[in-house]
């Protein structure tokens with residue numbers, strides 16, 4: 489999903505895949521994922537909602 493690694497997340501819904509990606513990033517400890525961890529940690533609920541809208545749009549293009 490365009491992250492710092494080649495991890496592929498499979499799910500039936502955009503929410504499912506987004507949650508898996510989020511958990512993967514938050515459970516990482518390496519430097520490659522650090523910018524994304526910090527981005528997620530400081531995002532407000534509004535920003536996360538916006539991202540989810542974008543992600544669902546990308547998902548629907550498939």
Ligand SMILES: [Zn+2]
Pocket residue numbers: 491492493494495512513516521
């Ligand atoms: Zn990763």
